[in-house]
Amino acid sequence: MSEQPVIQIRNLRKTFTMGKQKVHALAGVDLDIAPGSLTVIMGPSGSGKSTLLYLLGGLDRPTSGTIQVNGRYLDQMDENDLGLFRRKSVGFIFQSFNLIPSMTAMQNVIFPMRFTGVSNKERQKQAARMLSQVGLAKRALHRPTELSGGQQQRVAVARALVNNPPIILADEPTGNLDTTSGFGIMKLLSKLNLEGRTVIVVTHDMRMCQFASNIIYLLDGLTVSEAEYEAASHFEIPEEEPEEV
Amino acid sequence: MRFWDLVSLISENLRRRKGRVFLTAVGVVIGTAAVVLLVSLATGLQKSATSNLWGITDLSRIDVYPNYGEGMYMEAVPMGGGGGGGTTSNVKLLTPTVLDEIAAIPGVKFVIPRDYMYGQGMIQFGKFETWAGLMGVKTDNLENLGYELDRGSMELRKGTIVAGSWVVQNFYVPNLRPGQEMPELPDILDQRVKLKLTKWTTDGQEVSRTVELKVVGVLREMRNEADGSFFVSMEELEAWNTWFNNGQRINRNKNGYNDVIVRAESPEVVMDVTQQINDMGYMAYSPQSTVEGINSFFVILQVVFGGIGAIALLVAAIGIANTMTMAILERTREIGLMKAVGATNRDVLTIFLGEAAGIGFLGGLGGALLGWVGGYALNVVSMQFLASQAQQQGYMSTGLTADTPLWLLLFAILFATLVGFLSGLYPALRAATLEPVTALKYE
Known part of the structure; x- marks a missing residue:
């Protein structure tokens, strides 16, 4: 791709300490993501794909390596700058929606704008526009418990969009949904991508790949080729003989 | 974050947990009322003592x-x-x-x-x-x-x-x-x-x-x-x-x-x-030295009485800290979300400090009111008692037992708010420094 990548990751490592054991969630990842692409990050659980997504969104800090987003190094930002970065540049979508139960769909969508100083009128307008964009204009005054899983995730998508970020980060967005609503969310993400946003989706739902412009395979904290990934997922476990005691 | 956004967010959060906020505030109400009532009592005693002072009309x-x-x-x-x-x-x-x-x-x-x-x-x-x-x-x-x-x-x-x-x-x-x-x-x-x-x-x-x-x-x-x-x-x-x-x-x-x-x-x-x-x-x-001596005695009395009330307020402060710590545990995911959608650590800190101070303020408001009403009731009762005593013994009573100056009420409300604020410091700092990823995954 000739275009300057919107995200550049170099030798990214993230190590967690669990008790006395060190777990290398990311063990030196290099990655370029082009603006306007829809990148799917595939990998089994424990491959470090969610960790990678959170690092991209500035929700977590790397152990070493650099993350460059729009020319700015996230690894060098302080907490305050990271907060502002998340506010302006990225929108998160989570597997478990993370809606605030006491708030209506509208209030949930407005929530991110309460930290920005946008006028009240503008907030209402913007949130209403986002809700109708995800097809939930009529459900604006319902609380999350009164909405289906797919609808809840749509509210979450609207919330992610409301500050108009150029990058959307989705962590297993279809993981808690039935196949139909999951597919609806995938189409919605694809639509956002076609409107010009960079979308990065972490999933192990193979159907997402048909919308992807770019697929990244992660295994044990490292990017691998599709062939290697295939090989690993077809690895057969030899049947163990029952041990005699 | 704009000030009014902060205020509305804080009041929403407090309204979300009315029962718990109420119970916590009751502690502050009792503490504040105790401070107001006891200091009013000391002030009232001082007033009636100095008004009964023999011959101190000319301070020059x-x-x-x-x-x-x-x-x-x-x-x-x-x-x-x-x-x-x-x-x-x-x-x-x-x-x-x-x-x-x-x-x-x-x-x-x-x-x-x-x-x-x-x-x-x-x-x-x-x-x-x-x-x-x-x-x-x-x-x-x-x-x-x-x-x-x-x-x-x-x-x-x-x-x-x-x-x-x-x-x-x-x-x-x-x-x-x-x-x-x-x-x-x-x-x-x-x-x-x-x-x-x-x-x-x-x-x-x-x-x-x-x-x-x-x-x-x-x-x-x-x-x-x-x-x-x-x-x-x-x-x-x-x-x-x-x-x-x-x-x-x-x-x-x-x-x-x-x-x-x-x-x-x-x-x-x-x-x-x-x-x-x-x-x-x-x-x-x-005579002024006498007045000053008496006044300084009553200042000490006020401080001692106020201190006794302040113990109740201290207990209430621990209550606020406890409530806030619980609230932060419960709302860990929400804090994670706030951070994910762009709240800075300072925003989170301010919100939770504001909630703690809000509980203090509500309790202070109630306590000031209760203390004032209590002082009034005490006066009514003691007036009747003193009047009947005076009738039996044949002298005029001048007894006003509690005197609540306006500054005391304002001070009490402000002080309760400050107590709430201080009790919120530790929980709010914990909330502000939560790792967003850990917070989002918290079950």
Whole structure:
């Protein structure tokens, strides 16, 4: 791709300490993501794909390596700058929606704008526009418990969009949904991508790949080729003989 | 984050958990009410104590007495009267020269010696009479002493007399027949009264002398020593005292005065002037020092009472900290979300501090109200109780038991808010520094 990548990751490592054991969630990842692409990050659980997504969104800090987003190094930002970065540049979508139960769909969508100083009128307008964009204009005054899983995730998508970020980060967005609503969310993400946003989706739902412009395979904290990934997922476990005691 | 967004978010969060916020605030209400009520009680006691203080109406006044020093106990120094003595170096007498020195102290307005009559006298008015508690003052106007006039005038000249407020009620008719009603005393203002002086010669002979005086004024009740005295000019009194002393005149240059009133230009300089006179070696005493002593006692009482209330508030503070810590555990995912959608650590800190301060504020508001109402109720009850007591024992009650000044209410609300804020510090800091990823995954 000739275009300057919107995200550049170099030798990214993230190590967690669990008790006395060190777990290398990311063990030196290099990655370029082009603006306007829809990148799917595939990998089994424990491959470090969610960790990678959170690092991209500035929700977590790397152990070493650099993350460059729009020319700015996230690894060098302080907490305050990271907060502002998340506010302006990225929108998160989570597997478990993370809606605030006491708030209506509208209030949930407005929530991110309460930290920005946008006028009240503008907030209402913007949130209403986002809700109708995800097809939930009529459900604006319902609380999350009164909405289906797919609808809840749509509210979450609207919330992610409301500050108009150029990058959307989705962590297993279809993981808690039935196949139909999951597919609806995938189409919605694809639509956002076609409107010009960079979308990065972490999933192990193979159907997402048909919308992807770019697929990244992660295994044990490292990017691998599709062939290697295939090989690993077809690895057969030899049947163990029952041990005699 | 804009201020109003913050306020609305905080109030929403508080409303979301009404029950818990209410229970936590009740603790603050009790603490604040205790502080308000106890401090009101101390303030009320102080007010009724100072209002009952004997004779402290004039804060510009300083009473100065001679200092007989240690010598007072070693040798018999004659009081007033004739005799010599008073030459020991540590005996400081108030001679006219000394009075001039005192008058020269900056801030001193008047230096007025007083003296009592050294003998017996009766004041007679028609068939009425009364014992004459006579006082001579070396000034031509009692106003200079800070006395207040009820009617007539306070000017003292030869042949005039001014009566204190109570003495005019002490006139009685001697030798009333049993069953005969005491007639009412006519107004003695501008009337002539007779002062009958009596002394005994060495061989036991009674000698009397009568002086006619005109009552030119009656003083207002000031609840001090002036109420029970008649006032005449010093020259007149000294003449009578000389007569009592068998013609021997008191030498003020040698014996000084026993009682001098110094009046300062303003109450503000009184303590300073008192100090300077004391430094000169005389015994200066100002009512203001008593008032200050009493006031400082009540300030201590207020602090102690307030401190007892503050213990309740401390317990409430722990309650707030506890509630907030729980709230943060419960809302961990929400905090993670707030961070994910762009809240900075400072935003999170401010929100949770605001919630804690909000609980403190609500509790403070309720507590101030409860304390105020409680003080009022206490007053009503104690008024009734004191009134019934007073009726049984036959005196008037002046009892106001609790006094809640506005500043106390405002202070209590502010203080409760501050307590809430401080209790919120630790939980809010914990919330602000939560790792967003950990917070989002918290179950």
